[in-house]
Amino acid sequence: MFVTQSRREDVLTADGDIDESVLTDPTVYKSGIHFQFKYHLYHIGLLTEGGTDDKDEVLSNPWALNYATGF
Numbered sequence: 001m002f003v004t005q006s007r008r009e010d011v012l013t014a015d016g017d018i019d020e021s022v023l024t025d026p027t028v029y030k031s032g033i034h035f036q037f038k039y040h041l042y043h044i045g046l047l048t049e050g051g052t053d054d055k056d057e058v059l060s061n062p063w064a065l066n067y068a069t070g071f
Contacts, residue, residue, distance in 0.1 A: 002030040005053040038063065 003011050007028040013019055022028055030036070030053065038051030038061075048064045 002036050003028050004030045 004027075007022075011019055011022050011028055036051070038047060041047045042050040045066055048066055049062070052058055052061045
């Protein structure tokens, strides 16, 4: 399950638990695969920055490797 960046605080409680009552609201979910894929690559250390949740900026959001390759 992927939650939009702007609604994360609505879904998670202060203790980090999930507020299940919010999960019935379809606007909390993020469906763009590009966002999640880029953040996964960022969190494992491959990319210099994570993705954006802003649909207007997604095509201009840069993808850069943290470490140069020998290719």
